[in-house]
Amino acid sequence: MGHGSLALALAYAKLLTCQQPSEQDACGECSSCRKNKTFTHPDVHFSFPFPSSSGDTASDLLGPWREQLSETLYFNYEDWMRHLGSENKQGNIPIKECRSIIKSLSLKPFESARKILILWMPEFLGQEGNVLLKMIEEPPAGTIFLLVAEKTERILNTILSRTQTMRIPPLLISDVATALEQKGIEASAAARAAQLCQGDYRHALQLIDQVQSPYFESWKGFLGNAYTRKMDQVAAWADEAGSLGREGLKAYMQYGLALLRAALLHEYVDQRPEWSPQEGDFLDKFLKLNVDIDAMDRMVGQVESAIYEIERNGNAKMILTTLGYGISKNIRN
Numbered sequence: 001m002g003h004g005s006l007a008l009a010l011a012y013a014k015l016l017t018c019q020q021p022s023e024q025d026a027c028g029e030c031s032s033c034r035k036n037k038t039f040t041h042p043d044v045h046f047s048f049p050f051p052s053s054s055g056d057t058a059s060d061l062l063g064p065w066r067e068q069l070s071e072t073l074y075f076n077y078e079d080w081m082r083h084l085g086s087e088n089k090q091g092n093i094p095i096k097e098c099r100s101i102i103k104s105l106s107l108k109p110f111e112s113a114r115k116i117l118i119l120w121m122p123e124f125l126g127q128e129g130n131v132l133l134k135m136i137e138e139p140p141a142g143t144i145f146l147l148v149a150e151k152t153e154r155i156l157n158t159i160l161s162r163t164q165t166m167r168i169p170p171l172l173i174s175d176v177a178t179a180l181e182q183k184g185i186e187a188s189a190a191a192r193a194a195q196l197c198q199g200d201y202r203h204a205l206q207l208i209d210q211v212q213s214p215y216f217e218s219w220k221g222f223l224g225n226a227y228t229r230k231m232d233q234v235a236a237w238a239d240e241a242g243s244l245g246r247e248g249l250k251a252y253m254q255y256g257l258a259l260l261r262a263a264l265l266h267e268y269v270d271q272r273p274e275w276s277p278q279e280g281d282f283l284d285k286f287l288k289l290n291v292d293i294d295a296m297d298r299m300v301g302q303v304e305s306a307i308y309e310i311e312r313n314g315n316a317k318m319i320l321t322t323l324g325y326g327i328s329k330n331i332r333n
């Protein structure tokens with residue numbers, strides 16, 4: 001979501017409903033544009049996951065949804081659930097919501113020639129989502145579905161196969177840095193966070209807090225122990241990092257992921273202006289280990305899945321223990 005896919009879908013909906021668009025963009029001034037600005041255009045519908053305790057359909061949650069959109073368009077599922085005060089609940093797009101989508105899209109548009117549905121996180125459509133298939137395949141006249149997903153591989157195949165996929169590339173480092181500076185963030189911190197964030201603006205905002213990373217020594221120690229197969233030390237690391245608390249642990253893991261990715265990329269790109277001298281030294285030494293590229297790739301993947309599981313409230317120490325063994329296995333082939 002940090003690449004701006006939702007922002008893009010909203011901009012597209014705005015353009016499609018604008019009464020006097022220019023060649024490049026919506027006018028920003030007509031009554032449609034003004035309604036889109038507050039996310040209240042009657043022909044731009046929203047659907048998204050929510051916990052069953054919060055309501056029956058997405059329209060019960062339009063208030064908090066608009067608040068969230070006004071705050072930032074670069075938020076993810078966890079941010080949204082936190083916004084609802086439901087971080088420990090499971091979000092869903094239930095059958096009632098699917099029926100409500102069908103109902104609202106079956107009506108004629110109110111003000112525009114088109115009706116648009118922005119369905120955020122279609123990954124959360126379970127088998128009940130199949131009731132939407134017919135409509136997605138043959139939408140009523142003037143109806144446009146914009147599915148905004150994070151991981152297409154988690155979308156029901158029946159749905160995915162009826163859509164046209166557009167991958168939103170990562171943002172440019174320079175654009176992220178500029179956006180951060182416009183938020184009042186000091187230039188060198190902005191540059192460093194932009195460099196580390198993998199083109200993800202949301203991630204860049206998180207990284208701002210830790211550009212002077214308190215996590216470096218810990219990751220350096222862990223990777224060293226994994227390499228020398230000091231498994232008792234690796235287990236101690238899993239224990240220690242596992243007690244960081246969920247948010248702290250997520251930031252900790254994101255840092256480790258950025259470090260491993262930097263080591264992976266450095267094979268090809270001799271450019272690393274934003275790492276501190278200590279991190280630079282470490283990366284140089286790491287490269288001399290000559291870990292093969294597939295193994296590096298696997299390690300990056302292992303950290304990514306660990307983050308995924310942590311975000312879903314898995315047992316942190318168990319996840320880190322598994323990760324510790326996985327990395328030890330790959331780091332030295």
Ligand SMILES: [Zn+2]
Pocket residue numbers: 017018019020021026027028029030031032033
């Ligand atoms: Zn307009």
